[in-house]
Amino acid sequence: MTTLLDDLRLAVTPARVRDHQSELNLYRRDASNFDGNTSVVCFPTTTDEVQAVVRACVAHRSPYVARGSGTGLAGGATPLDGAVVVSLAKMNRVLSVDAAARQAWVEPGVLNLDLSRHVAHLGLHFAPDPSSQQSCTIGGNVANNSGGPHCLADGVTAAHIVALEVVLPEGDIVMIGGEDPEPMGLDLRGAFVGSEGMFGIATKICVRLTQNAPAVRTMLLDFTTVESGAETVSAIIADGMVPAALEMMDALCTRAVEEYIHAGLPMDAAAILLAEVAGLSHGLEDEVARIIAIGTAHGARTVRVAQDEAERALLWKGRKTAFGAIARIKPNYYLHDTVVPRRKLPEVLNQVYEIAQRHDLLVMNVFHAGDGNLHPLLVFDKREPGVMARVHAAGEEIVRVSVAAGGVLSGEHGIGLEKRDYMPLMFDPADLAAQASMRSAFDPTGLANPAKVLPSPAGCGDVHNVPEGAWI
């Protein structure tokens, strides 16, 4: 009988099957704090090779994990129990672009920003823009249903995927969804998006491309209280506007960013709000005026409207380099991701500050305020004895207060390992059973990225954060 390794070498050629410990170490984790272990990493270059890899894994009853760039923050791509890592990084071609129909077929390993650059000359872009867009893959975006600042108006990844070629967990190659608007049967495409590698491996992806806006205006408003900033966000939406982006940073974060990039951000502000509107000129000017009026009525101290593309880029740089800025304060961070109803933002932010203080931790907030998507960032030094226990205790409390405020566990990073055992905070056993039914139907083998998303039945209701086989 052949070994799994033999079969994988046959599936993708020996050169693209790696099992040296030094290389395996690179694939033990994603960008989360969860470490796992893998026995072998393979690099297919075609759909047929992915199929052959999946069939080899099924034949040997070996779990496997699809992997894009490994920038996931919930442990989705972390292999457990020696699972085979199937890297899609070498499947990175843009296959076709139909400018008239505004659709493109890409391989899963294409990087998010590369796709937008590839179609820029056509006046088009791929709307989901995660902050990691220089390094994350479209396949990873699909699996995590990723979002980004500009998803407020244009919707998250699910709204931009029309069809997928998938190698199902039993090894069949299927086309789900379609270039046509109403494909036959159930919306399997919709079910697949956000399935975190547990419903099969996407090998080709048909994305919807979005028209670039003819004009864009970017504004920075600053406030003396977090509440007034958050209330401005709610008031803008209630006034009937859906800006292209509405991003907020709190005092600590603003100061860290300003010291890092010197963009002229107000160092004494309690919160700053970055608002961007996009579209045709008259509507745009009207919205700029309304946002300024609403902000001023809610106590904005200053409103800075970017005068040119350079100033706009500088303001966005502040938002996008927040993580780099924070690294200068403490060496480690743990980024959380929950959503609360917009009008609960002030209340939940206050709870977040209180939680961090009680656990003697520093917290900064930089987040997608427009859709209530909080990103509390706990910063710390891992070398400090006992600090990880405090980080995890605070993190769990942040998740709990968000759900208690009528929010949800995750807005864009997904559940993975990180929040798997928090699922019962939001879902009853019958709700979880329905999600488990989806998993069983898509993956009767149970080998595609096992032990993610769904809490183990034994762990139901009992929240303990570190799954077996993983360590922090």
Add this chain to the structure above:
Amino acid sequence: MDLSGFAADVGNASAGPVTIAGTSSRGGAVDGVRAVVAPEGIEWIQADEMTVSCGAATKVVDLDAALGEVGQRIALPLSGTVGGALAVGHSDVRRLGYGPVRDVLLQANYVSAAGDVVKAGGPTVKNVSGFDLCRLLVGSAGTLGFLGAVILRTRPLPQVSQWFSTATDPWATFAVLYRPVSVLWDGTTTWALLEGHADDVREQAVLASLTEAEGPPPLPTTGRWSLPPAGLTALAATTGFVAEIGVGVVHHTQPAPQRSLSAPLVALHQRLKTEFDPFGRLNPGVDLLDG
């Protein structure tokens, strides 16, 4: 919204086959099977969240009217019930601008084949907590569960909304307009729905040489075809249709061509149905893969 009464009506496996009735605007309940009706009524409208919660039997026009009072609307076809619109999943001619029906549903509380109330999704406009069961329910024609109450995403009302027409080629019109809400074509005439600031709408109309029109053309109802948007050019020499440019839905006087799925996809549909409704009691006889 309390769904215990609705769940009791649906019952569990021992209650046998059951169907769900709306206003029959989209085909309605299965004949000869015991019918239940979902709760009706708006539970709340949160204008600053742009969300609304209502019973599945709420009429779409009633919901749209209530939302209009806070300057918002719902991107569902304006007929029948909310539950029916979601279960069928067909958008109206504004899909180009408003997106598909499936993107409207944030949370669904449905009654399962076992008679349990089950929650899918969550109440916020952004959410990736677990698998996307909501997407699977939209368009499932009541074969996986019966919608009881839903939370939906709303949209702001535009300042101006105006239909136009032109004799210009539809693709040229589509290419020149910025995010039109609808572009329709019957082989001869092109119609466009533009929304937004009055001055922008006027300028766009000039740019694309459009003339104001009363509204969209009457839509043939015999066949609802689904074609890749790039494939609509093939209709050029034919008649008897109104096509949605950039979308691919074609309203036709001829029935839609037969379609079929590959064997592994048929098997996947069967596994899903078996998982969700092992005894086949929900809307018996409704076959999503028929034609």
